[in-house]
Amino acid sequence: MLSAMDTRLVLDDTRRRDLAAFLRSRRERLTPKSVGLAPGARRRTPGLRREEVALLAGVGSTWYTWLEQGRDVRPSAEVLSALAKALQLDPAEQRHLFLLSDRPAPELRRSGPEIVPDSILRMLDSMGGQPAYVLGRRWDILAWNRAAVAVFGDYSRLGGDARNTMHMIFVDADHRRKIVDWDLLAPASLAMFRADSVRHAGDPDFERLIALLTAHSAEFRAWWPRHEVQRPLGGVKRIDHPKAGRMVFEYTSLAIADQPDMKLVVYTPLEDERSIRKLDRLLKALGPV
Numbered sequence: 001m002l003s004a005m006d007t008r009l010v011l012d013d014t015r016r017r018d019l020a021a022f023l024r025s026r027r028e029r030l031t032p033k034s035v036g037l038a039p040g041a042r043r044r045t046p047g048l049r050r051e052e053v054a055l056l057a058g059v060g061s062t063w064y065t066w067l068e069q070g071r072d073v074r075p076s077a078e079v080l081s082a083l084a085k086a087l088q089l090d091p092a093e094q095r096h097l098f099l100l101s102d103r104p105a106p107e108l109r110r111s112g113p114e115i116v117p118d119s120i121l122r123m124l125d126s127m128g129g130q131p132a133y134v135l136g137r138r139w140d141i142l143a144w145n146r147a148a149v150a151v152f153g154d155y156s157r158l159g160g161d162a163r164n165t166m167h168m169i170f171v172d173a174d175h176r177r178k179i180v181d182w183d184l185l186a187p188a189s190l191a192m193f194r195a196d197s198v199r200h201a202g203d204p205d206f207e208r209l210i211a212l213l214t215a216h217s218a219e220f221r222a223w224w225p226r227h228e229v230q231r232p233l234g235g236v237k238r239i240d241h242p243k244a245g246r247m248v249f250e251y252t253s254l255a256i257a258d259q260p261d262m263k264l265v266v267y268t269p270l271e272d273e274r275s276i277r278k279l280d281r282l283l284k285a286l287g288p289v
Contacts, residue, residue, distance in 0.1 A: 012072075012102075019100040020070040026087040027053050027068075035088070056086035077103050116143045120256060120264065129279065130268050131249070137261035138205055139165040139193055146289065150282035151239060151247065151267070152178070161212060166193055170217035180238035180246070190223055191230035198229075237267065244282055248272035 028047030032039045037052060054064040059079060066073050075083070080101055084094040098105040114136040124132055124145040131151045133144035141155050141163050149155070152175070161167050168175040169186050179185055200206050213220040234252035241247055249267040256262045269275040 013070075015100055015102060016070040016072065019097075020068050022096065022100060023053075023068050023083070023087070026089060026093065030088065035086070053083070053086055057082040059083075075101055075103075077106065081106065114140075114142055114262065116262070117256075117259065120259075120262075123264075127266070128283070129276075130266050131279075132264060132266045134256070135165060135253075135263050135265060137196075137200060138203075138209060139196070141165060142262070146286060147279065147283060148267075150279065150286055151241065151249075161209060164209060166190070166209065166213060166220075170213050170220045178239050178241065180240055185237065186219060187223055187228070188230060188233070190220065191228040192232050194224075194227065195229040195231065232263070236270070238273075241278070241282070243285075244278040246273045247275040247278055249275065 027050070030048045032048065032052065035048065035052075035056060037048075037056075043049075050065050050068060051061040054061040057064070057079070059082065063073060067075065077098070080098055080103060081094075084097055087093075089097060095105040116134050120134060121143055124134070124143055127145055128147065131145065131148040133148050133155070134142045136142045144155050155163055162172065166189070169179070169182075169189055170176075176182055197206055197210075210224070214224060215221075232253045234250070237249050237251050239247045239249065248270045250270055251265060251267045254264045254266065256264055269279045
């Protein structure tokens, strides 16, 4: 049986060989023309030469050769980013490069309008018996289904910061009254929001939202400086609906592929408090689809 150290050495060796093969495969698919270099003399093998990749990345030719040979060299995050640019790697390939090098992949910070994929919108519409919505990078509600309207209200009537989940939890009095276990849910939500927001430190939209919440919520003002963080969790949420009364849902948060700043939040009604039948009546009251 291998010791822990021997196992680590085997894993390191496998990772270095995989990294070497990956770099060669990405180098061989490029041409001098595609990276702005003169074609030069006739080439016996496809793709760029090692020294050309080294030149483009600003690293030593010998050092890069060692990297492709699977030797025990440990590139920094800055060097990996330079190699990713030189080899024209897409985001998935760049992440793979960092993982093979045993380095944390850099977070891609996105800006501008957030567009929910059509496939997710169709999924929302198909979830007739489960309230669900899509949260964006700042926890703004970007899309929702009829069941969510039936339980939580019509989000289309809210604009700007008012359609933000943290704003609804801490500032919107009507929404707050619906949440039975607000004292437990609110601090947990804030901790999860802080964990997400660190990837967008300095973003003016985040800063403005945090300033607004600090100004209008005593609880937010008291809890935010504690720097509590928490991973996204599922659980049970109890709702006091103004028409249907007490309802109980099991909820979970799901990551959306290719949309790292979006998540799908789904609420499944439970038998408790006859929640399934109550949701059915609320949906019928909305009228035909």
